[in-house]
Amino acid sequence: MRVPDLIRRLASAGRLLRVDDSPQVQVVQVELLAGEVRNLQRLQDYGITSVPLPGAEGVAVSLNGQRGRTVMLKVDDRRYRPVDLExxxxxxxxxxxxxxxxxxxxxxxxxxxxxxxVKSAGIVLDGPVQCTQTLNVAGLITGQAGLTITGAAQINGATLSEAGNLTTAAGTSVDGHLHNESGGGTTSAPI
Incomplete structure (x- = not known):
């Protein structure tokens, strides 16, 4: 085979028809030049993997110009790629x-x-954290330097108002609610 023919056969554009992601090296079925359908290994960058959809486009490279040694190198999908990045x-x-x-x-x-x-044995957030919606916590909230709440809070059915009044889940307000230290019930707060 002449050298110009080998160079011409080095790379081909291709359209993905199907992807098999079960092997260690992904296998893609690709339509290459003039309707040539081939099953090729798709080489991906270390640490990043994807399963492109049928219709995505890519570049196939024939090693040493030999069509029997063709691999898929790059795949992109213009239908879904975000544009106008900085x-x-x-x-x-x-x-x-x-x-x-x-x-x-x-x-x-x-x-x-x-x-x-996020699944991990431990998560460290090293910086201020802002939550603009509801924060649901299934476990405990602990603080080394205390806990500051701005605005009203609900704790086990009790409500702590923004002014600092605590109302129990049963509806009892502890604002001005005093206990007699000698065990004789409650007293009213001084006026």
């Missing part, structure tokens, strides 16, 4: 619109997710 930004995305966007200014945006789950 120079230097990096983005992970899915076809459903879930995005992890590493943004300029050292910011990270997670967008479009219905739930974010």
């Amino acid at each position: 120079p230097g930004d990096t983005c992970l995305y899915t076809h459903e619109g879930t995005v992890v966007h590493l943004q300029k200014g050292q910011r990270v945006l997670v967008e479009g997710a219905t739930q974010v789950t």
